[in-house]
Amino acid sequence: MTSPFVPGSSVRIEGRAGGPLAGLTFAAKDLFDVAGTPTGGGNPDWARQNPVPTRHAWAVQTLLDAGATLIGKTITDEVSLGILGENAFEGTPLNPAAPGHVPGGSSSGSASAVAQGICDTALGTDTGGSVRVPASFCGLYGIRPTHGRLDLTGMLPQAPSSDTTGWFARDAKTFARISEVLLGEAIAEALPTRLVIASDAFGFAEPATAAALEPMVRRLKALIPDTRFDLMAPPGLSVWGRAQRVLQPVEAWETFREWVERDNPRFAFSVAKGLVLGAMSSEADRGWAALMRQEVRGRMRFLLPPGTVLALPTTPFPAPRAGLPLGELTPLRDQILCLCAQGGLAGHPQINLPGATVEGRPVGLSLIAARGADALLIRTALALENAA
Template sequence: MTPFVPGTALRIEGRAGGPLSGLTFAAKDLFDVAGHPTGGGNPDWPKQYPVPTRHAWAVQALLDAGCTLVGKTITDEVSLGILGENAFEGTPLNPAAPGHVPGGSSSGSASAVAQGLCDTALGTDTGGSVRVPASFCGLYGIRPTHGRLDLTGMLPQAPTSDTTGWFARDAATFARVSAVLLQEAVAPARPTKLVIATDAFGFADPETAHALQPLLDRLKRLVPDWREEVMAPQGLSAWSRAQRTLQPVEAWETFRPWVERDNPRFAFSVARGLVLGAMTPLADREWAALMRREARGRLRHLLPPGTVLATPTTPFPAPRAGLPLPVLDPLRAAINCLCAHGGLAGHPQVSIPGARVNGLPVGLSLLAARGADAMLVGTTLSLEDA
């Protein structure tokens, strides 16, 4: 299926002579594009959201850099999803794994880049929504340091975790786009130390951990000073539970006025998540806030300047599309265990393609200290020659 939102064909030329001139991009349908509705992946959202008169900051930044906008892309409803299936707009094609989900909620953006319909695409990442589709579609993807980018014109979900991210098929394009959006020069980089998250690799399916080993070996050649460490001493599932407590509560706070006023239509899984957020006890929220504090302290300890932490991006490749909820729910829970640190601690993370399990892509992720986004992107350039 096309990754573009039905009925929203558009083209806006980038500024001539910019550093991204000649490249094209698409924007997830959570980003405002002047004169076009922001659909949010839900048929009722645009009815109460005025047609924007200005581009979102990230859209404007790419246009100013010379990149041409070629469309808006399908998203899980108001970004409340991780697999990329939208009950109203459909499931975009995963060209790297036909018949399998593309990953969400930035599903259409990943699909458009993976299909070669554009060179890069904007997504958002709250609980994994760039990292997961990057892994499932075999792309480079980034979740920047939380709070680094201007999110003006981006539909929020859970503000203490929300970020803008982007995709590319190759490291060179990824670096060019990253330099523009990070507003910082990106050059090949060689970290001084490497930490391998043994609990994350142990949590991944054995086939996935095995498939990532050649990429990990290249990384070790690039960074000979490496060691193994446990990323989450409290348990990956404890970090996941904390994020799955905090994020739905914030999402409910974000969408509550709209839900209570308009009683909009939702897929069951989306409505269920909002209801759970509304019903979360104060004691659970307080526990989750403390666990977030512990996670932040742990990653600060593991990631001093110059250090990168390696994990599988996802515990397995893309599941089949169209699976029933009882099958999907444990898969979502497992994915969250390898993504929760993003929303909890806010460190930058890039997902690197290059591994396959039975022909299906899986990504290797690198994390670094907050603010070290450009170094992470530069490492992907150096890894090409390792």
């Protein structure tokens, strides 16, 4: 396992004195521009074939203005096309909560740096699960905000209809401080008024994972007495996963097509395969996936009126071993996406709550709320940590 920071990169920028985050340190996934430093995107050819940025990304500048100090750029799966956190060119960052196992991706280095205590928080991105999964595997708080809420200027895109900026923290109080700054909203006192437990998602998770999360669910029920069970995805979680597997690679191919055709960059096989699948997607598949996205959005609106949160396992299992053969990785990725697809398809805010383990490896509980209700999720995280 390797350092969470981009090899050969050295960055430190002091935050503004006296800001609300003064004294905190952060790292930025190598998809975020830092003025004067190449944005590598986890691929050896991206930085070489694209100009060095002259301005900080919005998220980086916002944290600096709030007083946090940037201490480095972190490793990502190549151009964020990965979910397990292994980069064939830059290595696999350490998962300190489960040594010898993957940290989750594609925000692998950011999660690793926070989990190791190297920095207080770190910026990641989440398109198909790239903050939620490493937060679950590394035992961290992590958020995928409402899609479209944050300014993504200076963040390398992948699939714009699903891309978000997210962040990690080890404790709920720090998580809330960072969230108030990036969301631009104070965390209110009111808790959710209703809890919906996604019975199909708990049934889909491995039994040991579902059992490990049960004590956290019980604490949630004590905080939110109006609780009911329902299906998150009546057509099937695998159907939602398939729709995201169609739409995301199609957009990724459109994002990187000009670069690929112009410069013929190097890619790991799994990354190249994803881009090829996006390029070869049929009109019929794209049309079906677009209709399924509409169904997903309607279902999530129905499940999540104001004041309601939906609970589900963030991942179906804890972090797999690092270095597994490609043939074993594909079904693992597909299973993870079945629980993460609603993020990219519907765009609702989702947080990972740490607090459970399976054979010593973390697994996380996710909460999803109505679009724009990001702060309600942060409030719930604070309440749950205090109730532990």
